[in-house]
Amino acid sequence: MAINLIATLSLAAVAGVAAVTKSQVNARKDTAEQDYPPEGQFIDVGGRKVHAVVRGEGPDVILLHGAGGNTREFTFDFMDRLTDRYRVIIFDRPGLGYTDRTSDTYDGVFNTTAESPAEQAEMLQAAAATLGAHKPIVLGHSFGGSVALAWGLNHPDAIAGVVNLAAPSHPWPGNLGPFYTVNASLWGCAVLPPMISAYASAQQIETSIAGVFAPQPVPDGYIDHIGAPLTIRPTNLRTNARQVTTLRPHIVDMAGRYASEFTRPLEILHGDLDATVPLDIHSIPLNQAVSHANLTVLDGVGHMPHHAHPDLVEAAIDRIATQAGLR
Template sequence: MTAATKALSVLALLLLAGCTALVDNRADKREAQAIEEWPPLGQFVEVDGRRVHAVVTGSGPDLVLIHGASGNVRDFTFDFVNRVKDRYRVIVFDRPGLGYTDRAADRYDSAFTNTAESPAEQAAMLNAAAQKLGVTNPIVLGHSYGGSVAMAWGLNHPAAGLVIVAGATMPWPGSLGASYTVLGSGLGGAVVPPFVTAFATEETINETIESIFAPNPAPAGYAQYVGPGLTLRRESLRANARQVNTLRPHVVEMSERYPSLTLPVELIHGDADTTVPLDVHSRPLDKLLPNSTLTVLPGLGHMPHHIAPQATVDAINRVARRAGVR
């Protein structure tokens, strides 16, 4: 290697280091801003030395709410909690690695790992937190990815009944797309998130939220309230991508146990949902479960609890009656 080549190599390394430092510095500032703008709304419960963030309100039979991918407790506290807290004691959790809940175990903390908490691990962590809050036999509602966690809860822990809202609960054909493949990998998940955290634009955030609600409009003020900056933190991006990227083998295994689940289960799904399609998830799940009722909502996309909240409330009330807790 010539002296000139060595000099160019050193210069390139210095430029790369400088670029990385600038990106990390910008990401640090945006994460700090997100925490300031969207602070914790509830309390913290310790489970095996790790914190679980929970919002607890209302009175009546216990109702646990579990959010979907890229979410946090604010998806439910935006509006839905107010619709049920007069009839239920509502416990809303941040899932592991999202919002303000820690990862479930040390092995998931590395930036370079490609593994993540299974639905069963997440359900176990949240159930342990729920027990510390005095919850013993709750109705458990899960939306989207949270539907798989709710199903794991029902399979493995005491519950009065389940409500699955647009739940990702069954094996699906095909892949999840390039973004999950890259962010879910060890190297991609370590390298890419700082750039996303540092440079994601408000336009991109709004377009993403619109696509999640499509074909329905997002409620006014939702994007400002739900805390997209929390989702865009580096560790949250990694947790979310890796949980979604590793979900399919877990629902394959869980689906073999669904016929043994005798709890009352209410399934709510929009027939215009392209994120978690009705015909891939809730319809076949309904055929496997011995004690389920499927409600199909015409023209609704992936967010029934926002677009048709009363249908979701009605499903909760039906489960409560069927389980004998109301």
């Protein structure tokens, strides 16, 4: 009898915590979406919506954010550096920000699969074509750079060139650590994202962002602009964890194709102190594989080159524009 009573009370306690967590998640999600609404327009791609911010006039430049991010990564300040001479398009990548997943296949709490870089490039290339951007320069940061590389490999006639910022391009040793492994697992993805979404503190979020920028400081105003609460919505956390943990096999396939199939202009910028995506594992081998690539190593820079040296990133875009005869 006592055991049954303890079991009943325990289940009731778990249910109570779950109910409180769900309420907190919904409240924080609603507040995040009210405080950080879509910045741009929605484009229909086969019944799926793609969120795009479009500003400026001139040759087309597409900017793709990294893991877990959204358009605000580039609307913070980098976009405005380009709009005097380019039409700049920023996409939320599939399943992140306000863009839909590429397919119902990837929906569901207990689904551990995710869109490959190639699938993401396919969806975003279609969105770009709808906007009339038929041969853009595509810049990708971190995971967004992997998507940009897939775009160049699979749609070479629909791209002017790639600017690759600190992106995974080659297989890496070991695993990605417990945060990604647990959040992407069958049961972890059901339990942990709602807990993080409901109870992560502002200080924890700021510490996490500071770790990505290190050794550079987080720019003033960045955290307020970026919409960090959007990135910890449960669906966003699950999508990001699954995309990251399923990335490696796609990178293995892509790495075998660069030398013979990557024909478009390629600019690579990477910090030598990047602890998130190490220079020696990714951009150095990429530069060696693509004979016409141009690698710029940024001394003393971590994982955010477009914040640490935006002028050098601008210059890389301009070089590709010149090579492609866009200016």
